[in-house]
Amino acid sequence: MIPALADETSASKLYLKLQDMLGDVVPAFELRLKSELAAKINLLKVQKNAVILGHNYMEPALFHSIPDYIGDSLDLARRAAATNKDIIVFCGVRFMAETAKILNPKRTILLPSLKAGCSLAASITASDVRGLKKKFPGVPVVTYVNTYADVKAESDICCTSSNAAAVVESLNSNTVIFLPDEYLAKNVARETGRHIIFPTKDPRNGSASDLDYQMIGWQGRCEVHEKFSLEDIADIRRQFPDVVILAHPECSPEVVDASDYSGSTNAMIKYVEQTHAPRYLLLTECSMGDNIAAANPEKEMLRLCSVRCPHMNQITLEDTLASLKENQHIIDIPEDIRSRAARAVERMIAIG
Ligand code: SF4
Numbered sequence: 001m002i003p004a005l006a007d008e009t010s011a012s013k014l015y016l017k018l019q020d021m022l023g024d025v026v027p028a029f030e031l032r033l034k035s036e037l038a039a040k041i042n043l044l045k046v047q048k049n050a051v052i053l054g055h056n057y058m059e060p061a062l063f064h065s066i067p068d069y070i071g072d073s074l075d076l077a078r079r080a081a082a083t084n085k086d087i088i089v090f091c092g093v094r095f096m097a098e099t100a101k102i103l104n105p106k107r108t109i110l111l112p113s114l115k116a117g118c119s120l121a122a123s124i125t126a127s128d129v130r131g132l133k134k135k136f137p138g139v140p141v142v143t144y145v146n147t148y149a150d151v152k153a154e155s156d157i158c159c160t161s162s163n164a165a166a167v168v169e170s171l172n173s174n175t176v177i178f179l180p181d182e183y184l185a186k187n188v189a190r191e192t193g194r195h196i197i198f199p200t201k202d203p204r205n206g207s208a209s210d211l212d213y214q215m216i217g218w219q220g221r222c223e224v225h226e227k228f229s230l231e232d233i234a235d236i237r238r239q240f241p242d243v244v245i246l247a248h249p250e251c252s253p254e255v256v257d258a259s260d261y262s263g264s265t266n267a268m269i270k271y272v273e274q275t276h277a278p279r280y281l282l283l284t285e286c287s288m289g290d291n292i293a294a295a296n297p298e299k300e301m302l303r304l305c306s307v308r309c310p311h312m313n314q315i316t317l318e319d320t321l322a323s324l325k326e327n328q329h330i331i332d333i334p335e336d337i338r339s340r341a342a343r344a345v346e347r348m349i350a351i352g
Contacts, residue, residue, distance in 0.1 A: 055092035123220030162264035180220030
């Protein structure tokens with residue numbers, strides 16, 4: 001998706017447009033300050049021949065003002081692979097910037113803050129994956145894109161939340177190792193009719209000769225999506241019986257079950273755009289709810305918004321300006337790891 005304000009270099013025009021879109025969610029003095037920063041960034045990115053990619057979870061003023069492209073991690077990985085700009089500034093978290101580097105090694109990739117990590121990516125190491133491969137020899141490894149480059153390099157194929165079930169089924173294998181998101185794995189196991197085990201949770205589980213499973217999972221969790229509960233859903237339904245609830249597949253299977261729809265960030269955006277419910281509740285990162293509300297002003301979006309990703313929250317307009325000015329922080333990946341990770345990512349992209 002291409003936002004409308006990415007080329008705007010006048011702070012006053014940016015302010016008027018942002019005020020129109022976000023006046024209900026961001027105070028005016030803050031929007032004025034952010035418009036000035038955004039105008040400087042939009043000017044500098046042209047001077048430096050840079051492109052800015054913005055994830056759906058960026059805070060609303062940044063999301064609507066500076067990215068040349070917005071979307072989920074797969075969209076942005078595709079944009080990163082296709083760009084001919086000298087510099088890619090990734091307004092997202094580290095594993096996303098690494099994926100951009102994996103796909104476009106000749107470009108300079110900048111991440112505005114080194115603190116922008118991810119609880120899922122941090123839950124597993126390359127050595128953990130090698131351990132599982134030793135324990136389950138010959139079983140193909142699927143890893144979620146929310147992992148670091150060295151983990152991707154140990155994998156046969158990557159997946160996103162939108163194509164995870166298709167990726168698993170594309171392998172034509174009775175058994176797959178699916179890492180590292182416990183809830184996404186359980187949701188995919190259910191969708192593809194597989195029985196899943198977690199050898200790290202219960203060491204009695206998962207000897208290579210135990211054939212009573214078709215998926216082997218890991219215990220990683222998204223610290224944002226794991227917070228939504230059945231009580232949250234019951235409370236909202238009590239207050240608003242006509243609400244349509246959308247849950248990200250990183251939520252627990254019970255929460256996904258109790259919702260009306262489950263899909264990736266992009267699938268949720270499309271669902272809201274293409275349906276006409278009296279009101280919606282999105283069980284996902286709260287800035288994304290704000291961004292969808294701003295893009296669909298005629299639709300009522302309920303907020304359950306105590307859940308902001310602390311990693312995405314590290315990316316600010318101030319840091320993005322500093323990133324462009326100072327060429328920081330450059331993402332580098334050793335070529336041996338990058339080329340092996342690229343095979344897994346490109347295999348995923350070929351599936352769609
Ligand atoms: S929302 Fe969850 S999966 Fe996404 S970056 Fe934050 S912690 Fe990681």
